Amino acid sequence: MAKHRGRGVATINYPIGMNLGGDPSQALVHSNPDGKFGVALSSIDLGQGMKSVTRQIAAETLGVPVEDVYVDTADSDTGPHCMGSFASRGTHRVGNAVIAAAKEARAVMLEAAAEELEVNPEDLETDGKGNIHVKGAPSRSISTGAACAAAQFKQGRTVSGRGIFLIPLSDVDPDTGEMTPVSCFAHAALVVEVEVDDETGELSVVEMNSAYELGRALNPKLVEQQLVGGAWMGLSHAAFETTEPYYPEREHGPVDYNGYPMPGPGDIAPHNISVLERPAPDGPYGGKGPGEMCANPVLPAVANAVFNAVGIRVDTLPITPERILRGLKAQGGARPQARR
Amino acid sequence: MARKPIQFRLNGKDEAVFVEEGQNLLDALRRQVGDTSPKYGCGQGTCGACTVLVDGEPRLSCLMLAESAEGASIETTAGLAGAELHPLQRAFLDGFAAQCGYCTSGMLMSAKALLDRNPSPTREQVVDAISGNICRCTGYEPIIDAILDAAARGAGRRSA
Ligand code: FES
Numbered sequence: 230m231a232k233h234r235g236r237g238v239a240t241i242n243y244p245i246g247m248n249l250g251g252d253p254s255q256a257l258v259h260s261n262p263d264g265k266f267g268v269a270l271s272s273i274d275l276g277q278g279m280k281s282v283t284r285q286i287a288a289e290t291l292g293v294p295v296e297d298v299y300v301d302t303a304d305s306d307t308g309p310h311c312m313g314s315f316a317s318r319g320t321h322r323v324g325n326a327v328i329a330a331a332k333e334a335r336a337v338m339l340e341a342a343a344e345e346l347e348v349n350p351e352d353l354e355t356d357g358k359g360n361i362h363v364k365g366a367p368s369r370s371i372s373t374g375a376a377c378a379a380a381q382f383k384q385g386r387t388v389s390g391r392g393i394f395l396i397p398l399s400d401v402d403p404d405t406g407e408m409t410p411v412s413c414f415a416h417a418a419l420v421v422e423v424e425v426d427d428e429t430g431e432l433s434v435v436e437m438n439s440a441y442e443l444g445r446a447l448n449p450k451l452v453e454q455q456l457v458g459g460a461w462m463g464l465s466h467a468a469f470e471t472t473e474p475y476y477p478e479r480e481h482g483p484v485d486y487n488g489y490p491m492p493g494p495g496d497i498a499p500h501n502i503s504v505l506e507r508p509a510p511d512g513p514y515g516g517k518g519p520g521e522m523c524a525n526p527v528l529p530a531v532a533n534a535v536f537n538a539v540g541i542r543v544d545t546l547p548i549t550p551e552r553i554l555r556g557l558k559a560q561g562g563a564r565p566q567a568r569r
Numbered sequence: 570m571a572r573k574p575i576q577f578r579l580n581g582k583d584e585a586v587f588v589e590e591g592q593n594l595l596d597a598l599r600r601q602v603g604d605t606s607p608k609y610g611c612g613q614g615t616c617g618a619c620t621v622l623v624d625g626e627p628r629l630s631c632l633m634l635a636e637s638a639e640g641a642s643i644e645t646t647a648g649l650a651g652a653e654l655h656p657l658q659r660a661f662l663d664g665f666a667a668q669c670g671y672c673t674s675g676m677l678m679s680a681k682a683l684l685d686r687n688p689s690p691t692r693e694q695v696v697d698a699i700s701g702n703i704c705r706c707t708g709y710e711p712i713i714d715a716i717l718d719a720a721a722r723g724a725g726r727r728s729a
C-alpha cells in the first residue's frame with residue numbers, strides 16, 4: 230500500500246458569452262447636477278466584481294475620477310435589460326454597453342462645457358480628475374461638476390447616454406452546420422500535481438500551476454481573486470461536490486452541508502498563477518473576463534493526474550475515494566504511469 | 570408563546586429584549602436587537618456564517634438558545650470597528666479576502682477569537698480556527714493570508 234504522485238494537464242478554449250437568440254445587455258448613464266454619474270444596470274454583482282469593473286469602465290470613458298461614478302444594479306424592474314450575470318459574459322457584454330452609454334453622456338457633457346467656455350466641443354478634453362479644458366490650454370477649464378450643473382440649470386440638457394451591446398443570433402448554415410456563436414475566446418492551461426492513496430482511495434492536491442489568457446485584466450486584483458477562488462470551485466467539483474453521491478434515488482441525495490462535502494481551508498493546495506494579457510479587439514478596453522473559465526481546467530487536469538498516478542480513468546465526477554478504489558480493484562491495483 | 574426577558578451586553582452596550590422560548594440567539598440578534606451583522610447561512614451549525622463571540626469564545630449563534638445568553642457579553646462584527654476599522658477588517662479589505670461577503674462576518678469573528686488568545690498564530694492554527702467557516706467564493710487562501718497579515722499588524726495585541 231502506497232501513496233502515488235501523478236501530474237495532469239488540461240487546456241481550454243473558452244467562449245465568452247452565449248448565443249441563444251442573441252446576447253444583448255444595456256446600460257444607462259446620467260449625471261446629477263453635482264457632476265456625479267449614475268450607471269444603471271440590471272447586471273447583478275454576485276461578488277465577482279461587476280460593479281467595480283463597470284465603474285472603472287464608465288469613469289475611464291467619461292473621463293472622470295472613479296469616485297464620481299456610482300453603479301446601481303439594484304432593480305431589474307426599472308433598470309435597463311441585461312441577459313444576466315452568467316456565461317462569463319459580464320465584463321465583455323456589459324462593459325461594452327457601458328462604454329457606449331458613457332460615450333454618449335460624455336459627448337453631451339463636452340457640449341455643455343463648450344457652451345460655457347465658448348469653444349467647440351471638439352477642442353475640449355478631460356483630465357480624468359474632474360476637469361474639462363481646452364486642448365493645449367489647461368487654464369481654460371471648467372470642472373465636470375460645473376459643466377453638468379450648467380447643462381441642468383442653464384442650458385436645459387440631460388447629460389445622459391444609452392448603450393447596448395449585442396452579439397446577434399448567428400444562424401446555422403443548414404448544409405454545413407457552420408455558425409459563429411461567439412466572437413471572443415479566452416484560454417487557459419493548468420497543471421496539477423496530486424497524491425493518491427491506493428489503500429484508502431484518498432485524493433489530495435499537492436500543487437497547481439496555471440496560466441490564463443483573458444484579454445486585458447481590467448482590475449488585476451479582482452482577476453487574481455476570481456482565479457484563486459474559481460480554481461477552488463473546480464477542485465471542489467473534481468473531487469467533492471455532488472447532489473447524488475451514492476444512491477440511484479434522488480431522495481437519498483444530500484440536503485444540507487452535512488451531506489454535501491466541499492474542501493475546507495485545510496484542503497487547499499498552493500496555486501501559482503500567471504495571467505497573460507492579450508487585449509481582445511472587441512472587448513471593453515481589451516477585457517474578456519475570467520468568469521467560469523477559472524474553474525473549468527481543474528476538473529480534467531485532476532482526472533488526468535489520477536490516471537498518471539495510479540493508471541485508472543475515472544470518467545464520472547466527482548472523483549471520490551470510492552470511485553478510485555473501485556477502479557483500483559477492477560484493475561488489480563495501482564499502475565503508476567510514466568512521470569510527465 | 571411565552572416570552573422571556575433577557576439582558577446581555579452586546580459590543581459593550583447593555584441590551585434587554587424579550588425572546589421566545591426556543592428562539593436562537595442569531596434570530597434574536599437579527600430581529601429583536603436589529604444587529605444583522607451575524608448572517609444566517611444554514612441554521613444548523615455547519616457553515617459558521619452566524620459566528621459571534623460569547624464571553625470571548627466563538628459560538629454558532631444559530632445553535633445557541635437566546636435565553637442562555639442571559640448575562641453574557643456578546644461581540645459581533647458590528648462592534649469591531651471603532652473610529653477606524655479593526656485591523657482584521659483592514660487586512661480583509663486590503664487582501665481582497667471577500668467576494669460575495671456572506672461568510673466574511675463569521676470569518677472575522679472566528680479570526681478575532683483566535684488572535685485574542687494567540688496574537689501570532691501559525692498558518693495551520695489559522696486554518697484550524699476557520700475550519701468551521703464555509704466560504705463559497707474565495708478559495709480560503711486570501712482569508713488565511715489576511716488573518717496572518719492582521720496578526721502581523723498587531724490585531725491580537727490590540728484587542729486582547
Ligand atoms: S447559520 Fe449558524 S452555522 Fe450556519
Ligand code: FES
Nearest residue numbers: 668672704705706
Ligand atoms: S466571500 Fe462569498 S462565501 Fe466567502
